[in-house]
Amino acid sequence: MNPSKRDDTNPLYSDGSFPRRVYHRFQMPSDRAPAKSGSVALSLALLEEGARRLTSLAAVFVVVSIALYVFQRLMQPQIAPIFDDPVTRLVALIAMLTAAGLVALRQYNVVTSHTLLRFGMCFEIAVALAIAMVETSQPFKPADPLLGISGVGVWLVVAAAVIPSPPNTRLALAVAAATTWPLAYGINAARFGFITESWRHAAIWPAMNYLLAIVAYIVGRLTYGTAREMESDQNLGSYTLMTQIGEGGMGEVWRASHKLLARPAAIKLVKLDASRQVIFAHRFHREANVIAALKSPHTVYLYDFGTTQDGRLYYVMELLDGISLQTLITTFGPQPASRVVAILRQMCRSLEEAHQEKIVHRDLKPSNVMICQVAQERDFVKVLDFGLAKPFGAGEASNLTVEGITLGTPEYMAPEVARASRTVDARADLYALGCVAYFLLTGMLVFNDSNPVTVALKHMKTPPVPPSRRTDKPVPPDLERVILACLEKDPGARPQSAREIERLLAACHVPQWNEEDADAWWQTHLPAASPLRSFSQAPPEALPLVQKA
Numbered sequence: 001m002n003p004s005k006r007d008d009t010n011p012l013y014s015d016g017s018f019p020r021r022v023y024h025r026f027q028m029p030s031d032r033a034p035a036k037s038g039s040v041a042l043s044l045a046l047l048e049e050g051a052r053r054l055t056s057l058a059a060v061f062v063v064v065s066i067a068l069y070v071f072q073r074l075m076q077p078q079i080a081p082i083f084d085d086p087v088t089r090l091v092a093l094i095a096m097l098t099a100a101g102l103v104a105l106r107q108y109n110v111v112t113s114h115t116l117l118r119f120g121m122c123f124e125i126a127v128a129l130a131i132a133m134v135e136t137s138q139p140f141k142p143a144d145p146l147l148g149i150s151g152v153g154v155w156l157v158v159a160a161a162v163i164p165s166p167p168n169t170r171l172a173l174a175v176a177a178a179t180t181w182p183l184a185y186g187i188n189a190a191r192f193g194f195i196t197e198s199w200r201h202a203a204i205w206p207a208m209n210y211l212l213a214i215v216a217y218i219v220g221r222l223t224y225g226t227a228r229e230m231e232s233d234q235n236l237g238s239y240t241l242m243t244q245i246g247e248g249g250m251g252e253v254w255r256a257s258h259k260l261l262a263r264p265a266a267i268k269l270v271k272l273d274a275s276r277q278v279i280f281a282h283r284f285h286r287e288a289n290v291i292a293a294l295k296s297p298h299t300v301y302l303y304d305f306g307t308t309q310d311g312r313l314y315y316v317m318e319l320l321d322g323i324s325l326q327t328l329i330t331t332f333g334p335q336p337a338s339r340v341v342a343i344l345r346q347m348c349r350s351l352e353e354a355h356q357e358k359i360v361h362r363d364l365k366p367s368n369v370m371i372c373q374v375a376q377e378r379d380f381v382k383v384l385d386f387g388l389a390k391p392f393g394a395g396e397a398s399n400l401t402v403e404g405i406t407l408g409t410p411e412y413m414a415p416e417v418a419r420a421s422r423t424v425d426a427r428a429d430l431y432a433l434g435c436v437a438y439f440l441l442t443g444m445l446v447f448n449d450s451n452p453v454t455v456a457l458k459h460m461k462t463p464p465v466p467p468s469r470r471t472d473k474p475v476p477p478d479l480e481r482v483i484l485a486c487l488e489k490d491p492g493a494r495p496q497s498a499r500e501i502e503r504l505l506a507a508c509h510v511p512q513w514n515e516e517d518a519d520a521w522w523q524t525h526l527p528a529a530s531p532l533r534s535f536s537q538a539p540p541e542a543l544p545l546v547q548k549a
């Protein structure tokens with residue numbers, strides 16, 4: 001990044017400067033070498049999945065082999081001598097013991113998935129050799145037609161379809177497995193003295209085995225590719241997506257779990273069309289370090305961020321147990337002044353720290369603020385989605401924007417943002433705070449219209465109706481004055497900082513909203529079993545591909 005090149009689309013820093021310390025702390029999946037099939041190492045999740053499938057196949061092999069042995073003894077006693085041959089018995093026993101050993105090793109977690117998969121290769125070869133030893137234990141008589149194909153060919157295609165392996169490994173394994181047939185034939189021919197003409201007669205089977213080794217390679221590529229695709233869909237860095245929590249204009253929020261830590265998290269996947277992806281991802285990556293360094297307990301903690309393999313931006317944050325202010329008002333209606341003041345003061349603490357760090361939220365709105373239960377504390381406010389305002393393209397808000405300018409949501413947009421002013425600063429957030437306060441008290445937007453351009457124009461020109469005139473609930477005059485001051489069109493006429501607003505709110509003559517009030521409200525409206533909070537209580541249930549240790 002060239003810091004001297006000013007990004008005019010980014011009114012993030014109130015003085016127009018760039019942050020002092022911006023660097024990428026986390027490695028992003030997109031920064032890694034592109035996944036080349038055949039050369040890339042298996043990820044932890046793929047190793048786990050591979051080990052799980054391998055042991056399932058081994059268990060099936062044990063059961064089928066025992067059943068086959070019993071049925072053939074009972075129904076075809078004439079071929080019993082084949083199984084009584086000590087060398088064939090030994091090879092079959094090795095294959096069985098390898099299979100049973102794999103199941104036991106996995107069951108008792110004796111070795112890592114990586115080691116288990118290595119043993120799995122021996123298992124695949126041992127099974128092929130056992131099949132080949134049985135198939136070549138009798139001489140091929142030119143008079144007897146040779147029907148079907150060798151069991152070795154079937155085995156190597158089945159193994160390729162079940163166990164995901166890098167394609168080159170799969171090809172080597174399949175060729176080695178196919179080679180067991182001529183090897184077994186050679187051993188048995190030497191042991192039993194078969195006549196050499198039977199070679200030509202039997203050559204169709206080993207030839208087909210080599211052909212099927214190529215088929216196994218193709219099947220293996222598909223199996224491996226699908227597993228990697230599923231993995232990239234469900235695994236982001238060290239996190240696994242579990243269930244979707246919500247969806248907004250910018251993307252989806254998912255409950256997620258860390259692969260190694262018992263820490264639930266929420267992941268926001270940001271969806272943008274390709275034209276905006278680059279500029280937005282670039283800006284977000286630049287800002288994410290600063291956002292991650294914010295320490296206010298009222299700002300959601302950012303754990304990690306990156307880009308998915310298909311180019312979507314994601315960030316990982318703490319999983320909150322609560323509801324957004326949007327849900328609060330749409331579900332439970334306007335709130336009493338005392339509670340509104342308590343919520344606003346906590347929001348001010350979050351904003352104050354961010355503004356001190358020269359970060360402007362830019363999209364402060366009720367859905368980006370949650371009231372939560374944190375430990376035993378209820379009505380604990382968390383501000384979300386710092387620095388995530390949507391970059392609109394030209395035409396989307398037509399006359400209000402220049403191309404690529406960054407806007408918030410029109411309903412909470414400060415006049416200077418709507419005007420696409422170059423001097424947008426933290427005071428735009430204070431205007432949005434006034435809009436949120438208005439919504440909490442009245443359940444209504446300051447300005448409402450189906451056309452977002454009209455809404456933005458009203459923010460620029462129309463004086464707001466005082467909140468007390470839009471609700472039956474009492475609105476203390478000093479609180480109303482603070483809200484209307486935040487809603488001043490001229491940023492210079494507003495309170496100049498979040499700290500100043502917090503002081504003004506503290507001085508308002510409203511009854512205090514204390515812990516008992518919050519506890520009583522939550523017990524009545526949001527008990528632990530409430531479906532509105534269910535996602536944060538749900539036991540972790542991984543999506544199919546990922547197995548928990």
Ligand SMILES: Nc1ncnc2c1ncn2[C@@H]1O[C@H](COP(=O)(O)OP(=O)(O)OP(=O)(O)O)[C@@H](O)[C@H]1O
Pocket residue numbers: 245246247248249250251252253266268300317318319320321323324367368384385
């Ligand atoms: N960290 C989190 N923990 C728990 N729930 C969350 C978390 N972050 C977001 N949510 C929930 O997910 C919902 C959707 O959030 P999201 O940010 O995707 O949508 P939005 O805020 O409505 O729109 P936008 O994309 O413009 O921000 C939120 O309203 C909130 O209830």
Ligand SMILES: [Mg+2]
Pocket residue numbers: 248367368384385
């Ligand atoms: Mg949001």
